[in-house]
Amino acid sequence: MWVAVIGAGISGLTCAAAMQRFSPQTEVEIYERDQGLASRPQGYSLGLKGDTGLAVLKTLGLYEQIAAEVVTITNFVFCNQRGQRLLELPATGNEKRLTQRVRRQTLKEALLQAVGPTPVHLAGIVQATGKVLRVLMPSSRMGPARRRIT
Numbered sequence: 001m002w003v004a005v006i007g008a009g010i011s012g013l014t015c016a017a018a019m020q021r022f023s024p025q026t027e028v029e030i031y032e033r034d035q036g037l038a039s040r041p042q043g044y045s046l047g048l049k050g051d052t053g054l055a056v057l058k059t060l061g062l063y064e065q066i067a068a069e070v071v072t073i074t075n076f077v078f079c080n081q082r083g084q085r086l087l088e089l090p091a092t093g094n095e096k097r098l099t100q101r102v103r104r105q106t107l108k109e110a111l112l113q114a115v116g117p118t119p120v121h122l123a124g125i126v127q128a129t130g131k132v133l134r135v136l137m138p139s140s141r142m143g144p145a146r147r148r149i150t
């Protein structure tokens with residue numbers, strides 16, 4: 001089976017890493033429209049929760065790679081535009097709802113390592129029409145690559 005993962009964001013990389021780990025016989029290729037994996041400014045860090053993102057990383061055996069950088073959130077502070085505190089909410093003791101912040105790029109690098117030999121095609125926009133997947137690579141002089149989805 002051939003699988004095209006469209007987008008090398010956190011979701012696409014996690015999906016490809018999971019396939020590399022649990023279904024290594026599947027032929028997977030990742031297509032990303034950006035020039036690089038750090039091209040898109042989406043904020044410095046991501047908040048991962050115990051019962052969602054953190055659980056996935058632990059299942060994939062990737063938590064240790066980010067553990068050193070993780071910052072555990074103990075409270076949430078809401079400020080106005082002048083930095084004055086409006087509200088402060090302490091974090092609950094519930095392990096599942098615990099939030100750990102990690103640098104987005106650290107997470108992407110760990111995931112990228114986990115996708116192993118999976119090809120990551122950069123600067124290629126994917127368009128799906130019916131069952132045909134069209135990959136528009138700006139560097140391609142042969143016209144767009146096409147692949148039929150099976």
Ligand SMILES: Cc1cc2nc3c(=O)[nH]c(=O)nc-3n(C[C@H](O)[C@H](O)[C@H](O)COP(=O)(O)OP(=O)(O)OC[C@H]3O[C@@H](n4cnc5c(N)ncnc54)[C@H](O)[C@@H]3O)c2cc1C
Nearest residue numbers: 007008009010011012031032033034042043046047125126
């Ligand atoms: C400033 C900011 C702060 C944020 N902070 C948090 C946070 O703390 N916690 C949190 O959970 N979320 C946060 N988010 C939301 C967070 O960015 C998303 O949850 C996360 O990035 C989603 O990952 P994703 O892989 O699903 O999508 P994306 O990160 O958007 O990745 C999708 C990728 O697919 C590529 N792509 C799309 N269409 C095509 C196509 N047709 N062909 C090829 N490539 C394509 C895009 O270029 C992109 O790289 C924040 C967002 C912003 C903007």
